[in-house]
Amino acid sequence: MGIAVIYGSSRRNGNSEQLANLLVDGFEADRIYLSDYTIHPIVDYRHSDKGTYPDDDYHHVIKRVLAQDVLVFTTPIYWYGASGLTKTFIDRWSQSLRENKSEFLTTLSNKTAWVIGIGDDQPHLKGIPLVQQFQYVFEYTGTHFAGYVLGKGNKPGDIHQDTIAVATVAQIRKTWHF
Amino acid sequence: MGIAVIYGSSRRNGNSEQLANLLVDGFEADRIYLSDYTIHPIVDYRHSDKGTYPDDDYHHVIKRVLAQDVLVFTTPIYWYGASGLTKTFIDRWSQSLRENKSEFLTTLSNKTAWVIGIGDDQPHLKGIPLVQQFQYVFEYTGTHFAGYVLGKGNKPGDIHQDTIAVATVAQIRKTWHF
């Protein structure tokens, strides 16, 4: 039973990555840095007869995500939402719905998801819409939304000063028996 | 006093575009289709000594946006949020903050913004987090958030069946005296 960590930051070693690493340290985890890949915006072909999806890294990334049982979406809070990298990746799920809807949803419905969002401007309050969007996403896919951690940080490393976020992550680890 | 309509859909003539056009028809409007441009994800250089932003269409687009007084953000609701095109564009505002923060914020603080979000799955409820994210964005930039319209549609043209959204748009037009 493995974990996929989907890092949505534009840079390495930022606060959201650091908190996610505290969470998964010692567990088997596939670490997927979205910034390493090229994933183009979705094109909406729901109402077209034809259409070709971008030939980019989406299939590679979604395959790795779907191969794990626990998903940890890890994103800085950019402009009060998930990063564009994260959002663009999720938008592409519409492609998977078109390619094989029932398989895609069945696969996701057997997974458990966590969300980590780190920001600088009152993240515990202004990060709430981000959490609610994931709530609706997981309701749609049938994924169990196990919980989220909103934490405060600006300069890399700040997150360790958010002792409540760090303690929350330590406690979540204790509930993981896999 | 002109309007910039920022279309975030991946395709032309979709429901969000159609509703926005009902809103601005007859007014002077610069119609900006984000899907016509290449705007890469933000790279976070806030904590780097150097760094080069992508050489793409961002400057062209933001310049046109900032040239108008009324901004109409028009987006389909993809996965319960603004489209990746829209989110990635807004993420790039961090570049403008770094390039000239005071000028960027002063300019935005003199504008009025509207948001149109169209989706298929209970948009009036599940589109709320999208609205709240714009609320926080505009609080930060000091932009007057004049209102929003959430409407229901799936196939292009459906939006005309959402008679409440259409009536709302007609009423907003009547309050525009410019």
Added chain:
Amino acid sequence: MGIAVIYGSSRRNGNSEQLANLLVDGFEADRIYLSDYTIHPIVDYRHSDKGTYPDDDYHHVIKRVLAQDVLVFTTPIYWYGASGLTKTFIDRWSQSLRENKSEFLTTLSNKTAWVIGIGDDQPHLKGIPLVQQFQYVFEYTGTHFAGYVLGKGNKPGDIHQDTIAVATVAQIRKTWHF
């Protein structure tokens, strides 16, 4: 097919009442002013062997509510939520759950609900949590949440200046064929 309007204001002829009346004018409606009744706070007996609920007007009011097919919850936005009168009334639904859970839920699941919330401080944004609470209430009871109107007003009569709210109500009426 009748309407129950549940007025939660502490006074008569306020803005929320005026907007609700624009909505239901000409339709058969049972107008229930919560301020006319004594409804005490819920006492939680879920984990007690015994317990007596307050002998007050709750049963009279809930009976009238359940007798109609369309419910219009009409409340001023007090401190960014439904009025205490409204909230205390809904809290008492826990009593109905204990008295006859399946009948209560079955009855509510066959109804359609609308919510009107009027406030003075950015009601379209700061009234959103109120809407979301009703969203969860109706999800639990299985009631169809048909829509909501958030409007702006302070002094009685102000609501007529919120031309968008008034137009929305006029449009909703046109969709009512009963």
Added chain:
Amino acid sequence: MGIAVIYGSSRRNGNSEQLANLLVDGFEADRIYLSDYTIHPIVDYRHSDKGTYPDDDYHHVIKRVLAQDVLVFTTPIYWYGASGLTKTFIDRWSQSLRENKSEFLTTLSNKTAWVIGIGDDQPHLKGIPLVQQFQYVFEYTGTHFAGYVLGKGNKPGDIHQDTIAVATVAQIRKTWHF
């Protein structure tokens, strides 16, 4: 520097009370059980020439609240919101605004507030609107909203199984140096 714990439950020794007690144990705290007092719904006299507020326990309770520096609002999540006891108490703040607005707001603006909300039905997600209402309340009063804990419980004592909520509370205590 003392703490006022404002308990909004209808019964003693419930989960919200138990978690609040873990939080404040060993600190000087005035424990205010709203269910011990009679506080009637607000009557809105903002637009009346006269009007008499209910002669009940409101003044006694608000005086004790305002005498402390840290406020811990502790409520079960009833129907996805703060309890009617809690909401009715806050609604009466409108009376204090009328009696002496500047003194009331100045006093509250010097305080720090925490919110504890405990529920049974996905409290970390469905308790969010409750948090957002307090967010807007404290923005209005200028009170520093230091944080919140949403926890899961149904039967009294359940809260101790929510090890993340318990760990969060333990961590918050460590940040309290008064």
